Amino acid sequence: MGGSLLKYHEHKAFSPFSNKLPTPSQFIEEFNTYYTFLEKSGKFLESYDQKKLSGTIKELLNHIFQDLIDSSASEKNELQHFLKELYLYSDQLLDRDLKNFFLKPKSFHAQKLVIPSCQAMEWANCLFSDRYFTGKISCQTLKTLQSVVQPIIEDFRYRALKGNTKRENLSINDGHEVQELVKIINSEFEESGVNLAISSYHSCPMKVGGLAVELSVENANWWNDSYGVYNEGINTIYMHTDESLSVPKAIVYLTDVSEKNGPFSVINHGLEYLSPSPIQFLLGRIIGCVGRNKSSSLYDYYQHHYHKTFGCPKYREHFMYLPEDIQYNSHFGWDIIPSSFIEKELLDQENIQIGDAGSYTVFDGSRLVHRGGLLKEGERIALQVCFVPVPTVPTLKARIINRVKSKFNTSLIK
Numbered sequence: 006m007g008g009s010l011l012k013y014h015e016h017k018a019f020s021p022f023s024n025k026l027p028t029p030s031q032f033i034e035e036f037n038t039y040y041t042f043l044e045k046s047g048k049f050l051e052s053y054d055q056k057k058l059s060g061t062i063k064e065l066l067n068h069i070f071q072d073l074i075d076s077s078a079s080e081k082n083e084l085q086h087f088l089k090e091l092y093l094y095s096d097q098l099l100d101r102d103l104k105n106f107f108l109k110p111k112s113f114h115a116q117k118l119v120i121p122s123c124q125a126m127e128w129a130n131c132l133f134s135d136r137y138f139t140g141k142i143s144c145q146t147l148k149t150l151q152s153v154v155q156p157i158i159e160d161f162r163y164r165a166l167k168g169n170t171k172r173e174n175l176s177i178n179d180g181h182e183v184q185e186l187v188k189i190i191n192s193e194f195e196e197s198g199v200n201l202a203i204s205s206y207h208s209c210p211m212k213v214g215g216l217a218v219e220l221s222v223e224n225a226n227w228w229n230d231s232y233g234v235y236n237e238g239i240n241t242i243y244m245h246t247d248e249s250l251s252v253p254k255a256i257v258y259l260t261d262v263s264e265k266n267g268p269f270s271v272i273n274h275g276l277e278y279l280s281p282s283p284i285q286f287l288l289g290r291i292i293g294c295v296g297r298n299k300s301s302s303l304y305d306y307y308q309h310h311y312h313k314t315f316g317c318p319k320y321r322e323h324f325m326y327l328p329e330d331i332q333y334n335s336h337f338g339w340d341i342i343p344s345s346f347i348e349k350e351l352l353d354q355e356n357i358q359i360g361d362a363g364s365y366t367v368f369d370g371s372r373l374v375h376r377g378g379l380l381k382e383g384e385r386i387a388l389q390v391c392f393v394p395v396p397t398v399p400t401l402k403a404r405i406i407n408r409v410k411s412k413f414n415t416s417l418i419k
């Protein structure tokens with residue numbers, strides 16, 4: 006099994022760090038085989054086998070890290086902290102991935118659809134083949150959404166004027182307005198067949214579970230080149246895939262979006278092109294968490310720079326210690342060498358979503374390389390919508406059984 010096409014030793018921001026830990030090859034190969042098998046077949050396994058195989062793959066991950074930690078014993082203590090934290094996060098993410106792989110398919114229905122369900126089927130097919138599809142909400146829904154977000158946006162514009170342009174200052178995902186927006190967009194997506202397409206892709210009934218209102222402004226610089234080692238600009242900045250396998254998303258424009266005001270874009274089959282191996286795919290999605298939390302012993306290391314992760318040279322040095330077989334970063338956009346063949350391929354496959362207000366893209370962010378919100382001028386108002394499984398109502402039979410069980414337990418306690 007090969008690995009990611011990204012070659013960090015050729016990148017000027019990484020190449021000065023040439024130390025490498027030995028590769029625990031056998032454990033890595035076995036891990037990759039187990040992961041691929043469980044991803045494809047996990048949901049068909051009996052729960053006994055699911056438990057047993059989960060135990061084995063988790064043990065393999067443990068062996069990989071134990072080997073790495075043992076071989077780093079002669080190095081500085083911080084490298085061991087880096088590896089231990091990386092193990093902790095990847096073990097937790099592996100649990101979440103396995104939970105996703107083991108979800109049993111549930112039936113869903115399409116009786117509420119107003120427009121022909123052929124559209125929903127086409128969208129579902131697009132999700133399976135391309136990991137995304139596009140559509141447009143009705144004018145009436147757009148107007149309602151725009152009026153609900155208006156006071157939020159006024160507040161964001163005021164903050165931006167004061168220089169608060171960090172993403173967290175210009176985004177909100179809770180409060181009564183957000184709840185109202187969730188209801189509106191869910192009913193639109195229910196009627197148009199978006200929820201049905203997502204349900205089909207996820208093999209269970211899905212609905213809109215939450216959203217964030219976001220304002221993108223031109224003086225924001227959170228996405229700037231943090232390495233500064235190449236004279237040419239980095240053309241792939243912020244290309245990435247998301248961490249969670251179980252949260253499909255939609256981005257809905259509430260303003261017209263051109264090439265200049267931060268269009269969302271997808272890179273067709275970008276992940277397949279880069280082809281990270283299963284362990285790279287796992288580690289790469291959480292490696293950016295190492296040292297980032299204030300509770301981490303590494304947070305303030307290296308003159309308070311370590312929490313900037315890839316923006317800190319010491320962090321990059323630790324990253325370079327990792328054997329190539331497990332080295333990957335899902336937020337790789339900053340790591341692509343300008344004018345390289347990989348850059349050309351990614352840019353050639355980039356599909357920029359220019360659209361009027363009301364246009365949307367529904368996508369599987371964990372499997373589709375994407376980016377957006379990088380403004381050259383103007384502003385962009387958008388909703389980042391996420392879908393969740395519809396909670397199942399227990400059947401009458403299940404309710405009766407539960408009631409009998411609880412009465413039985415109560416009588417035992419007495």
Ligand SMILES: [Fe+2]
Nearest residue numbers: 246247370375
């Ligand atoms: Fe994303």
